[in-house]
Amino acid sequence: MDEATRSLIDALVADARESTADLARQTGLDEATVEERLAELEESGALRGYTAIVDWDATDEERVSAVVEVNVELDRETDYDDIARRIAESPAVDSLRLMSGDYDFAVNVSGSSMGDVSRFVSEEVAPLPAVTKTVTHYVMETFKERGIRFVDHDDDDRLSVTP
Numbered sequence: 001m002d003e004a005t006r007s008l009i010d011a012l013v014a015d016a017r018e019s020t021a022d023l024a025r026q027t028g029l030d031e032a033t034v035e036e037r038l039a040e041l042e043e044s045g046a047l048r049g050y051t052a053i054v055d056w057d058a059t060d061e062e063r064v065s066a067v068v069e070v071n072v073e074l075d076r077e078t079d080y081d082d083i084a085r086r087i088a089e090s091p092a093v094d095s096l097r098l099m100s101g102d103y104d105f106a107v108n109v110s111g112s113s114m115g116d117v118s119r120f121v122s123e124e125v126a127p128l129p130a131v132t133k134t135v136t137h138y139v140m141e142t143f144k145e146r147g148i149r150f151v152d153h154d155d156d157d158r159l160s161v162t163p
Helices: 003-014 020-027 031-044 080-088 114-125
Strands: 064-072 093-098 105-111 131-138
Touching: 003 020, 003 031, 020 031, 064 080, 064 114, 080 093, 080 105, 105 114, 114 131
Parallel strands: none
Antiparallel strands: 064 105, 064 131, 093 105
């Protein structure tokens, strides 16, 4: 990947709402080249989508998130991809990653209640034959999401300095 394409990706990660004109100014490319590179990135699968980062606590929508650790035991007919496909089918799954360490998969899940998340784990994940253990960690508060800090900017607790 060349430097200009990397710069384009960095600009999109920072703010995916930028116009192609703004992206062109930031990367030093012309608009037609930006559009071409974006199309190439989308077609190759390197750029999978554009998304909003929502602070659900700032809305009147009830939202519960959890990280679910999943341990599995593989057999000759089942591999990690098979298990991942089954878990990823659920609309409750926000992200799914194969991990190193004490557990095999980290599943980020959300629902409108703790019951929704609990039902997902007990009805869709735990019954899978390869699953040997799940541990659910409910998110109490989000301070930062995908590089964006969730802080109240009205609270300025810095000490005043006078000359």
